[in-house]
Amino acid sequence: MKLLVINPNISDDVSALIEREARASLRPGSELSIATAPFGVAYIETRAEALIGGYATLGLAAERYPGHDAVVVAAFGDPGLPALREALPIPVVGLTEAALMSACQYGGRFSIIAISQRIQAWYRETVDSYGLGSRLASIRALDEPLAAIGSVQQDQGGRLIELAEQAVREDGADVLILAGAPLAGLARQVAAELPVPALDGVTCAITQAQALVDLGRAKATVGSYAAPPDKPHKGLSRELATLIGRR
Amino acid sequence: MKLLVINPNISDDVSALIEREARASLRPGSELSIATAPFGVAYIETRAEALIGGYATLGLAAERYPGHDAVVVAAFGDPGLPALREALPIPVVGLTEAALMSACQYGGRFSIIAISQRIQAWYRETVDSYGLGSRLASIRALDEPLAAIGSVQQDQGGRLIELAEQAVREDGADVLILAGAPLAGLARQVAAELPVPALDGVTCAITQAQALVDLGRAKATVGSYAAPPDKPHKGLSRELATLIGRR
Amino acid sequence: MKLLVINPNISDDVSALIEREARASLRPGSELSIATAPFGVAYIETRAEALIGGYATLGLAAERYPGHDAVVVAAFGDPGLPALREALPIPVVGLTEAALMSACQYGGRFSIIAISQRIQAWYRETVDSYGLGSRLASIRALDEPLAAIGSVQQDQGGRLIELAEQAVREDGADVLILAGAPLAGLARQVAAELPVPALDGVTCAITQAQALVDLGRAKATVGSYAAPPDKPHKGLSRELATLIGRR
Amino acid sequence: MKLLVINPNISDDVSALIEREARASLRPGSELSIATAPFGVAYIETRAEALIGGYATLGLAAERYPGHDAVVVAAFGDPGLPALREALPIPVVGLTEAALMSACQYGGRFSIIAISQRIQAWYRETVDSYGLGSRLASIRALDEPLAAIGSVQQDQGGRLIELAEQAVREDGADVLILAGAPLAGLARQVAAELPVPALDGVTCAITQAQALVDLGRAKATVGSYAAPPDKPHKGLSRELATLIGRR
Amino acid sequence: MKLLVINPNISDDVSALIEREARASLRPGSELSIATAPFGVAYIETRAEALIGGYATLGLAAERYPGHDAVVVAAFGDPGLPALREALPIPVVGLTEAALMSACQYGGRFSIIAISQRIQAWYRETVDSYGLGSRLASIRALDEPLAAIGSVQQDQGGRLIELAEQAVREDGADVLILAGAPLAGLARQVAAELPVPALDGVTCAITQAQALVDLGRAKATVGSYAAPPDKPHKGLSRELATLIGRR
Amino acid sequence: MKLLVINPNISDDVSALIEREARASLRPGSELSIATAPFGVAYIETRAEALIGGYATLGLAAERYPGHDAVVVAAFGDPGLPALREALPIPVVGLTEAALMSACQYGGRFSIIAISQRIQAWYRETVDSYGLGSRLASIRALDEPLAAIGSVQQDQGGRLIELAEQAVREDGADVLILAGAPLAGLARQVAAELPVPALDGVTCAITQAQALVDLGRAKATVGSYAAPPDKPHKGLSRELATLIGRR
Structure with a gap:
């Protein structure tokens, strides 16, 4: 195919x-x-x-x-x-959509880790448009301007993991979605460090x-x-x- | 202005x-x-x-x-x-949006009268995206292909009024919205024939x-x-x- | 009229x-x-x-x-x-209702700034009764007893602006509603200080x-x-x- | 007490x-x-x-x-x-409220049988205000003006039972609520004729x-x-x- | 009976x-x-x-x-x-279910006080399954492993009351539910210390x-x-x- | 694997x-x-x-x-x-769950075609428990007792297709789910006769x-x-x- x-x-x-x-x-x-x-x-x-x-x-x-x-x-x-x-x-x-549908098969509620504060409203509306707002535990996002979109994983990797851990601990996320094409591959790399399944959109x-x-x-x-x-x-x-x- | x-x-x-x-x-x-x-x-x-x-x-x-x-x-x-x-x-x-916000100030639930069957899903999603799905009594729509978009009021006026009356009687609409720019002006003309307030989007x-x-x-x-x-x-x-x- | x-x-x-x-x-x-x-x-x-x-x-x-x-x-x-x-x-x-309908046409989610803690439950139920609970970012309220209802703007103006700013920054409000007739006129006065549109009920x-x-x-x-x-x-x-x- | x-x-x-x-x-x-x-x-x-x-x-x-x-x-x-x-x-x-709280303990969804068409909107809003709209299978109501409020059970008993049966058969009601003080006692009388538990507000x-x-x-x-x-x-x-x- | x-x-x-x-x-x-x-x-x-x-x-x-x-x-x-x-x-x-139905007749929103962090997801899903999620102010739970299930009231009584007070003060609970059979009787004992009605499931x-x-x-x-x-x-x-x- | x-x-x-x-x-x-x-x-x-x-x-x-x-x-x-x-x-x-997650990726709303009237309440509660009730267009079900569970496809195939077509035409289903293990394989066989994608749970x-x-x-x-x-x-x-x- x-x-x-x-x-x-x-x-x-x-x-x-x-x-x-x-x-x-x-x-x-x-x-x-x-x-x-x-x-x-x-x-x-x-x-x-x-x-x-x-x-x-x-x-x-x-x-x-x-x-x-x-x-x-x-x-x-x-x-x-x-x-x-x-x-x-x-x-x-x-x-x-693919990440949400996969996440729903791993647990009850999921959190989205995002690359900018501004992007959160759009993500929330997207989740709501699929009817899955009730399963969204939280969206957590980087709060500094991105130096370069292509290297955000390198530049902000530690902070992204921190946000992911907060989502699990404080927001009750059963599953994490590391969101945005610029984070493609990060979930695969950091999966071992995170205590719940971590997905990314490209893979899903x-x-x-x-x-x-x-x-x-x-x-x-x-x-x-x-x-x-x-x-x-x-x-x-x-x-x-x-x-x-x-x- | x-x-x-x-x-x-x-x-x-x-x-x-x-x-x-x-x-x-x-x-x-x-x-x-x-x-x-x-x-x-x-x-x-x-x-x-x-x-x-x-x-x-x-x-x-x-x-x-x-x-x-x-x-x-x-x-x-x-x-x-x-x-x-x-x-x-x-x-x-x-x-x-303007029609919905006006309709909410006339009554509890509104119905939308639309010009084609196909258009209904998009309208419903639009209403839902504004968070007002719980106030939508129904959408009722013409079920024949339109001869010409500019003359739909002339061609289908009677049928549109019929749909509007059904929405009031059977679906519990307190307010009617005659939807779509091609129906601009129709609400004004037929208001006297309809038993509840009838709005159109352009006016609102x-x-x-x-x-x-x-x-x-x-x-x-x-x-x-x-x-x-x-x-x-x-x-x-x-x-x-x-x-x-x-x- | x-x-x-x-x-x-x-x-x-x-x-x-x-x-x-x-x-x-x-x-x-x-x-x-x-x-x-x-x-x-x-x-x-x-x-x-x-x-x-x-x-x-x-x-x-x-x-x-x-x-x-x-x-x-x-x-x-x-x-x-x-x-x-x-x-x-x-x-x-x-x-x-008029403030909510106006607020919806300025942005996605709104916060209500209120004059007393006790008043919040009633406000929340009012918003819910209009079907707009999903667009309510938060209600924030003064937490001290009012000295006089007619002079709350003078007495608590600074604190009200502070609550409004918190609603934008922490709760994601796109629009602010300064609630209650005793605050009539305040939105007009402080609009320039606030980073998102601020409405009051009387004007709306x-x-x-x-x-x-x-x-x-x-x-x-x-x-x-x-x-x-x-x-x-x-x-x-x-x-x-x-x-x-x-x- | x-x-x-x-x-x-x-x-x-x-x-x-x-x-x-x-x-x-x-x-x-x-x-x-x-x-x-x-x-x-x-x-x-x-x-x-x-x-x-x-x-x-x-x-x-x-x-x-x-x-x-x-x-x-x-x-x-x-x-x-x-x-x-x-x-x-x-x-x-x-x-x-008492009837709804009791009904919820008998089954999944309930229908309300009411004495007038007009009364339905108010009942629906009441159910919604308790947060139980998702458990309301339907409201069905008499569609003729009442001759006398005190004798509606005698005058319309048969029709009320018919509506109740339709609610079970067509709307999926697990429980029936015969609504309104004028129907007090009817549920007790007709319970044996109805295939699901029938409640009235006064008793509850x-x-x-x-x-x-x-x-x-x-x-x-x-x-x-x-x-x-x-x-x-x-x-x-x-x-x-x-x-x-x-x- | x-x-x-x-x-x-x-x-x-x-x-x-x-x-x-x-x-x-x-x-x-x-x-x-x-x-x-x-x-x-x-x-x-x-x-x-x-x-x-x-x-x-x-x-x-x-x-x-x-x-x-x-x-x-x-x-x-x-x-x-x-x-x-x-x-x-x-x-x-x-x-x-019995506690929720009782709580709804005491006030608008209720909080559940629970004996373990882990138990919260299951409780939340239970409340949602009854259609009452919109009335749940919060769930607050003990965050330490239980020494013995039969003596949790004795061991953790003070902490449970603290959680209950937080639910009232910070989450807007009008009613408290002290949840879980191991807490049977606690509500009765501590009712006088709590500022809103406190229920337990067994009694209800x-x-x-x-x-x-x-x-x-x-x-x-x-x-x-x-x-x-x-x-x-x-x-x-x-x-x-x-x-x-x-x- | x-x-x-x-x-x-x-x-x-x-x-x-x-x-x-x-x-x-x-x-x-x-x-x-x-x-x-x-x-x-x-x-x-x-x-x-x-x-x-x-x-x-x-x-x-x-x-x-x-x-x-x-x-x-x-x-x-x-x-x-x-x-x-x-x-x-x-x-x-x-x-x-697998069928719903797949159906969501084919269209907006789905209908479930089921093998018995009785089974519908359980299915509806299952869909609701996944948070996807808003995307359920309808459940339609056979209304006669099953002669044999292993041969329901042979015995009722035509009626099941009829129900599926009604769900599309009358309920607005964008996708069909032929539900229940006893219907395994039916979707594959009848897909060509149906005007929207038809899924079954086993395949999904x-x-x-x-x-x-x-x-x-x-x-x-x-x-x-x-x-x-x-x-x-x-x-x-x-x-x-x-x-x-x-x-």
Whole structure:
């Protein structure tokens, strides 16, 4: 099977991190392509940036999905995920959603460890939009500006582990989610230091994408996740226009 | 005061409808500009279309907001609303949100009357995202394909009233919301025929926009509705780049 | 248009505060009458006091509403609001409800700054009764007995701002509501010192009352907000009896 | 022990019904006084009527409670219950609350059978205010005007049983609540005909009132159910003034 | 009437505590039998232990219920309660459920004081399963290992009172529940020291069991709390097989 | 990797169905053992039967898990799942939970198609216990007694498809879950006839179990999903005693 992994941000170094972690979770015989958003911001922290990243991701998916079996939206917060899931004829997986669905199978309540204070509101709204707000023990976040998005693990690794331990001890987290593509791989490295299972979105998303391809169910042809009905449009890329108008 | 009303769709005839209804709700001395999305679809029914419309609206707002006191996102479902509210230094109002906030002040539970079956899931998720799902009595929708989006009131007026009456009688609606920019003005016309207050999004949004300008509160400078923090970006229009990076 | 503003408490000095702030929010050509509860307590902090204040307000409204276009219940916590909305043929607005509906259009979550510890439970129940509990970031309150209800702004202004700042910083409030008629006008004065929009109930209620009059929708004739059905009664003032029995 | 049962309505024939059913649930050695509201309406169906009934009940309780061990508010919908519970130094029980608390101990979800369409919104809001909305399977109600409130059991008995059976069969009710003081005693009579436990508010309230007296816990002296703090007041009956100002 | 009280744990000293407190709540003429789980653990803190205790309780109830009028499941967390309620033809009451239903009639929100950190997740899930999560102010728990389960009141009494006071002062509890059979009797002893009503599960359960017997409603014959439908089974005790297969 | 699949019921023919469907979802190199409950009932429809099946499953798991990498609890409703997850040092997956987590990644709301009316309450409570009640569009169930549990697919296949289509058309289901081990394999067979993705628990559980093994996270050593703390016990099988007391 072949997965298309889309980084909704413009950061090539984060794409490299994502790709490395994604490959570590690929099963034998699976392949992946990685694509980086052609426009947008370095990393998404806000609703406005998520809208930009979501649109970039939708356009990129429209262009690049043929020949793949599933798409992974590789930013925590899942920009554009419901839109892509509606529009594309293949499964679409998001980092947050995949991490939450995995976390729920490890324990009762989970905490999210995040890279900035500002990002928390968006994460909370994402969790709520999946109906899982009641299982969120807490979100804890770094409180200093990031020196560089590509090296946040190196720069802030100790502080991130500290936040994770507080979430377990003070907030009652049964599971930890180290959130955000810039933290891809950290969970794997620090798992042994943490007293509860620690997940990251990239690993969970690659794993869930492969699971959905295994399930092999066909795309909905009716209901709210069928492809959008055909209608007049203008100014869309040929690929996006085809996708949106497809039946 | 001067309002910028943005139609997130490409339909000029719907923009004309919106403008006519919006002008009917302007207070003396208020002015408005109307802008139509330069790209997108004829009307938004799905999450994918809402993402496209939301991005078009954000770009248009970035370009056109200077000189205005508030922005109205003029599609029911409020594509891009939270993003615009974060990014712009002036109040931003949406048709759905404004209608819900008004409806809550008329009664306990409201029903939404919609123009297509497909549109319902998106509307429901929008209401839920505002935390008001417990006050939604029902959504009822036309079940035939629309002949033309600009004449749905003429073509389906009787059926819409029928749905509205069912919502009151069978679902316990205290208030009705006739949803979607294509129905702008219908509530005003049929109010006398309906046994409970009937609202439409355009009227409510223009009214609430003027109310927010009256309140005159300054933009948040901290928290999750402050402007997004400055960071590297690429491929954005000059105006959008300025807006996103503004402090 | 002409608004009737009812202070559900017996405090004439609070009525004066309310009136001053209300006039600051009146649009040209609007007028207002202010009425003070003929019986009750100095300020409402508890469910029992709210019941007394609500009944006083209903009786006063029955007597005084003719000739007005809308009624404002001018105590935070909205004593009697649903009852008045059912019974009166004109729009009825409450300080809490109007502030919440405005706050929702400024950001995601709001905090309420209150004048006494005891008052918090009642406020929380009021917010919950509107279905908006999920958007309440926190309630923070003064923890000392009030020297005088009419001068709480002067006496406790600094402490109130401190509580507001804590709500933003520690509780994640995107919007602040300075609650209670005794704080009328404070939001306007301190807005510049606070980092997020700060609202007060009186301003919001006057603004929303004018907006509802603008909308001009007729009273419900069926459903749970139609006037109560006629039935045997006893011991009510002539005006209240007429109102309750009116069709 | 001695119970004070207050009918928040002016209907002496309903007071007689309540008293008869209440006496059937008294344990040996318990006594009761019954009091009928000196002002108000024949039966409460709306929020406005509940406010009037609640105030009448509070005043009556203030006057009559001395010498009793607990108070029962004997209208379904519990007008004034939280206020009385705050203000009085003895336990206060309501028909709805007591029925819900009993119903929860018989099964998972309950339905309420009511005497009028109009009354349903108020009942639903009452259930929600206790936090038990998720256990409400349905409310089903008579849909014809009542000929006489005192003889509704005789006039509509068959139809009420039909509604109860529908609630079990179609709505999944594990328990039935035959609601409203005018139905006092019906549950006892028809229990054998119904396939799930059927409760009425009067029986449950008398039973729970005796249980609370058995528990013998002292009144809260701090927190939101302590007596209201002393403060200036005016125009209240001497008894109510004493009660509200009591510490 | 005759009550069967089952301790789902193997601790005879806790059974003695339960029995002493239960007898203090028996009304004249009521009798009780106490039964201790024949297998299981010393006290239940986890979901796994609750499953074991629940099964032991079901088997014991099947064997011992004949001749009784109601059954009390005497561990906080109510192991097996819904199963017993379905299967047995007589009322079944649990410590947690009975305490919550009583607490709701004393105030708005309650806190639970627990004997171990670990036990909190299970208690929270139990409260949520009854739909009452919104009324839970907090759970506070001892944070040291218990020296002996039968003497926790003596060993930790002061600390438990401290936790209770914190729950009132910091968490806004209107009512306290001193949780767990090992604390049976403590509420009665320390009530005078605490500023809000303090309940324990044993007292509440005995009181509610007697109340349900008073109500005298018949077992459901349809719906989800009717006895399980007859079907092939194997390896069950004769009594349990009879109970499960009974109609 | 090696999976242990436990049928919590005594039906060997259902075990055979489960095994066949499970093998169809095994990845190359994975192996499975199937175990059938040594005591209990033919199929679980009620809370009492779930308690029996859960205990049987816990005991069987304690005995048989060594040498396996994950355990699957193979009855819809997941009897004993949280208990096993706490107690065992390897991942534990349930049919319902796995199906819900997969369904959430295909669309917004799902419906469950069930084999008996009675089973619905238990299923609903299971979904609620996972916090996903807001995403449940409906449960629809066969309404006739089952002739034989092993041949329900053959006997009722057409009716099950009809229910599934109604759930899509009338209840707005984006995804279908054909529930219960007796329906294992049906989703695979009828997928082509249904207009939205149709899942079954066995397939989803085997797939998710393999995904959790891939993730390779260690068991929690603290928090509410660590192994139960060691304490006195009696009457447990040696294996269960070891498991419960393990650290």
